[in-house]
Amino acid sequence: MKIIRYRDSQQGTYYGAEQADGSVRRIEGSIFGDYRVTDEVADVQKLLAPIQPTQLLGIGLNYRRHAEETGAKLPEFPIVFFKNLSALQHPGDPIELPTLGKSAEVDYECELAIVIGKSCKNVSQEDAFDYVLGYTAANDVSARDWQKKWGGSQWNRGKSFDTFCPMGPRLVTTDEIPNPNALKIATVLNGERVQDWNTDDMIFGVAELVSFLSQSTTLLPGTVILTGTPHGVGMARDPQVWLQPGDTVTIELEGIGELTNPVTGEA
Numbered sequence: 001m002k003i004i005r006y007r008d009s010q011q012g013t014y015y016g017a018e019q020a021d022g023s024v025r026r027i028e029g030s031i032f033g034d035y036r037v038t039d040e041v042a043d044v045q046k047l048l049a050p051i052q053p054t055q056l057l058g059i060g061l062n063y064r065r066h067a068e069e070t071g072a073k074l075p076e077f078p079i080v081f082f083k084n085l086s087a088l089q090h091p092g093d094p095i096e097l098p099t100l101g102k103s104a105e106v107d108y109e110c111e112l113a114i115v116i117g118k119s120c121k122n123v124s125q126e127d128a129f130d131y132v133l134g135y136t137a138a139n140d141v142s143a144r145d146w147q148k149k150w151g152g153s154q155w156n157r158g159k160s161f162d163t164f165c166p167m168g169p170r171l172v173t174t175d176e177i178p179n180p181n182a183l184k185i186a187t188v189l190n191g192e193r194v195q196d197w198n199t200d201d202m203i204f205g206v207a208e209l210v211s212f213l214s215q216s217t218t219l220l221p222g223t224v225i226l227t228g229t230p231h232g233v234g235m236a237r238d239p240q241v242w243l244q245p246g247d248t249v250t251i252e253l254e255g256i257g258e259l260t261n262p263v264t265g266e267a
Helices: 064-069 144-150 206-213
Strands: 002-007 013-018 024-029 035-041 046-048 055-060 079-082 095-097 110-116 132-139 165-173 184-189 192-198 223-226 248-253 257-265
Touching: 002 024, 046 165, 110 184, 110 206, 110 248, 132 223, 132 248, 132 257, 165 257, 206 223
Parallel strands: 055 223, 095 257
Antiparallel strands: 002 013, 002 046, 002 165, 013 024, 024 035, 055 079, 110 132, 110 223, 132 165, 184 192, 184 248, 248 257
16 A cells, blocks of 8 residues: 545545556555555645654665765674764655754755654564564755764764655555565656665665564654665766755655655755
8 A cells, every 4th residue: 555644625634546557545544553454545735754653764885885885894783873863854845954053065865754653672683573563764964964973973863854855655565565575776866866776685674673673672653764875976977066055856766666855955
C-alpha cells in the first residue's frame, strides 16, 4: 500500500491510501494499529511528511563509495546519530538555511528511511522485517561546518536544524518493496543529477540496522531510521557544492517517488 498524510480544507490531518487511478481514499484509524481504507475520496489540500516520527535516528557512512569519497575507513559497527524531531519538513516546503546558527556549508543527502510499525526490542535480523511498516524517502540535510567544527565532535547539532529532514512523498509498505537493499536512489540539484546509485551499496542492510538499533533499546512505533547516503555529496565534490537560496533539491527513490524541496534562507 502507498500511504500519504495530508491536511484537508478544514485543516484536519489524515492518512490516505493512494489508488491505482491516482485518487486517494481516506484511512480511518491508526496506521500503527487498527485501520481501514474507507470509500471516502480524500480531500487532499496539503501533502505532509508521511508520518510524524516518534524517534529520528540516522546512520552515518553506511555506503561503501561514500566512505571512500570522504577518506574514512569502513565502519565495523553502524555509526548512529540523532536528529531533532523539529527537523522534519514536508514535501514542497523549504529547506531553510540557518541564519543565527549560521552555516555556509549545508549539504544534501538522499536516503532510504525505514519506518518502524510495531514496538520492538532485541529483534533478530531474521525477524526484523516483521516490525517494519514500510519505507519513505528522506533528505538528511547536514551543516558540515557544525558537523565537523562547531558541534563538539558530535554530528547531532549539524543535522538537527529546523527543516533539515524533508521526508516523503509517501510511505510504501513492505509488501510492495520486498528488497529495500536493491533500490535506485538519487539526488537532483537544480536539474543536475549529483547522486545516482543503489541501496545495495549499504554496508549494513535494513534488517541488520533494525536488529542493531533494537539491542537493549525499545524502538517505538513511528521510529524513523535514516539508512545513510551514497557518494556524490556536496562536501566531497571538487569544487565543493553547498546549498544556496533559490536551489531546488529532489530526492528520487525507486518504488517510492520524488521528494522535492526548495531552498531558502531562514525566515
